[in-house]
Amino acid sequence: MDHHAAAFSPMLCLFLLLAVGHGQLDFKFYDTTCPLLTKIVRRGVWSAIANETRLAASILRLHFHDCFVDGCEGSILLDESTDFKGEKNAFPNRNSVRGYEVIDAIKANVEKACPSTVSCSDILTLAARDAVSLTGGPFWLVPLGRRDGLTANETAANTDLPSPFESLGDITTKFTSKGLDSKDVVVLSGGHTIGFAQCFTFKPRLFNFDGAGNPDPSLDESLLTSLRSVCPNQDDSNTNLVPLDSATSSKFDNSYFKNLANSSGILQSDQTLMSDNKTAALVLNYSKYPFLFYKDFGVSMVKMGNIGVLTGQDGEIRKNCRVVNN
Ligand code: HEM
Ligand SMILES: *[C@@H]1O[C@H](CO)[C@@H](O)[C@H](O)[C@H]1NC(C)=O
Ligand SMILES: *[C@@H]1O[C@H](CO)[C@@H](O)[C@H](O)[C@H]1NC(C)=O
Ligand SMILES: *[C@@H]1O[C@H](CO)[C@@H](O)[C@H](O)[C@H]1NC(C)=O
Ligand SMILES: *[C@@H]1O[C@H](CO)[C@@H](O)[C@H](O)[C@H]1NC(C)=O
Ligand SMILES: *[C@@H]1O[C@H](CO)[C@@H](O)[C@H](O)[C@H]1NC(C)=O
Numbered sequence: 001m002d003h004h005a006a007a008f009s010p011m012l013c014l015f016l017l018l019a020v021g022h023g024q025l026d027f028k029f030y031d032t033t034c035p036l037l038t039k040i041v042r043r044g045v046w047s048a049i050a051n052e053t054r055l056a057a058s059i060l061r062l063h064f065h066d067c068f069v070d071g072c073e074g075s076i077l078l079d080e081s082t083d084f085k086g087e088k089n090a091f092p093n094r095n096s097v098r099g100y101e102v103i104d105a106i107k108a109n110v111e112k113a114c115p116s117t118v119s120c121s122d123i124l125t126l127a128a129r130d131a132v133s134l135t136g137g138p139f140w141l142v143p144l145g146r147r148d149g150l151t152a153n154e155t156a157a158n159t160d161l162p163s164p165f166e167s168l169g170d171i172t173t174k175f176t177s178k179g180l181d182s183k184d185v186v187v188l189s190g191g192h193t194i195g196f197a198q199c200f201t202f203k204p205r206l207f208n209f210d211g212a213g214n215p216d217p218s219l220d221e222s223l224l225t226s227l228r229s230v231c232p233n234q235d236d237s238n239t240n241l242v243p244l245d246s247a248t249s250s251k252f253d254n255s256y257f258k259n260l261a262n263s264s265g266i267l268q269s270d271q272t273l274m275s276d277n278k279t280a281a282l283v284l285n286y287s288k289y290p291f292l293f294y295k296d297f298g299v300s301m302v303k304m305g306n307i308g309v310l311t312g313q314d315g316e317i318r319k320n321c322r323v324v325n326n
Helices: 002-009 009-020 036-050 054-067 100-114 120-134 153-158 170-176 182-193 221-231 254-262 268-274 277-288 288-303
Strands: 196-198 241-243
Touching: 002 100, 036 054, 036 100, 036 182, 054 100, 054 120, 054 254, 100 120, 120 288, 153 196, 170 182, 170 268, 182 254, 182 268, 182 288, 221 241, 254 268, 254 277, 268 277, 277 288
Parallel strands: none
Antiparallel strands: 196 241
16 A cells, blocks of 8 residues: 555545445445546447457456456456466466456556556456447446455366356356356356357367267257358367357347257357256247346346455455556
């Protein structure tokens, strides 16, 4: 803490007590300390998407991968250091998660307006909300006041994030261990209405689903043909990209659920939502009622954004999202 902040510390403490109560997040957390925050974040996300639409999807996923590993405390944003291995190199993230530069650029602008005030984890949470609403999806209010973690954990990133090859039961267990439930699995999987997947994340479905050389029977025949043409059965196609929503990949809508209803999910973990009566009933509901999906998505995103947050005096307000402060 510098001298300037120290001089005001009694007032600051009172403010913090009022604002965060018992370690709770607050919608008005930065209203007096950084009134331009939401505008700066939105403009940063907007200009990134204007240049490359896919970044909306990448930022949404970046937030998910932050929250599922030691909570939403910006650990995924930390570069590897002598003190710890970075989460960026964990298997689910390496050569896959993207959008770090967008958060860096927004953080730099936020630091200019309000130095050492706003956490990287709050910036990422707001950016994910804006990524969704700027691509046509719902808007929701984000409770703020997260603080940034002091370390990263590559092992936790490898164990806690769901894999596209896991069963619905195992994926649901990973969600419930974070305080989410089976409905959140369905709702948040709807994030796959935007963005792309590399061929290797679903290739067994195309060529050898059963070990006897047959494709996944729950994959639509014409989609199978077109996926096989982008992802031929050889290793050099592994990193080719396919839209997760083959109908409208850059629009945040409910067509992800319409796709599942007609066997057109891309990942095994997507289509498997139709294999259980309870989750399938929700999928069909969202395929019919886009605004029900939008409402529930905002609710589930707030829940996900609250996982394991640091508040009050815990953690710190990082100056640079890639490194912990001295
Ligand atoms: C339910 C378990 C989930 C699994 C198994 C899963 C798996 C994956 C995989 C394998 C990819 C493709 C990565 C690549 O090819 O590099 C992906 C992309 C993506 N995921 Fe998920 N995901 C899950 C849940 C979520 C959630 C909860 C969200 C956000 C709410 C989300 C948002 C995204 C987005 C937006 C992309 C596209 C990213 C881009 O184009 O850069 N996913 N996911
Ligand atoms: C715009 O996106 C392209 C990739 O699509 C990237 O190479 C370029 O650096 C981006 N420009 C800006 C200003 O972000
Ligand atoms: C990292 O995460 C793993 C798996 O959750 C855990 O066993 C380990 O204690 C964590 N390491 C640190 C330093 O917190
Ligand atoms: C499945 O639904 C999507 C979205 O409504 C549509 O674009 C696609 O053509 C449908 N596919 C089949 C095989 O009906
Ligand atoms: C799921 O629904 C099908 C028919 O709709 C029914 O035959 C089956 O018993 C149900 N399974 C469970 C576990 O409820
Ligand atoms: C489907 O949505 C309606 C509201 O439109 C709700 O009353 C019903 O419980 C939902 N069904 C499921 C299985 O979620």
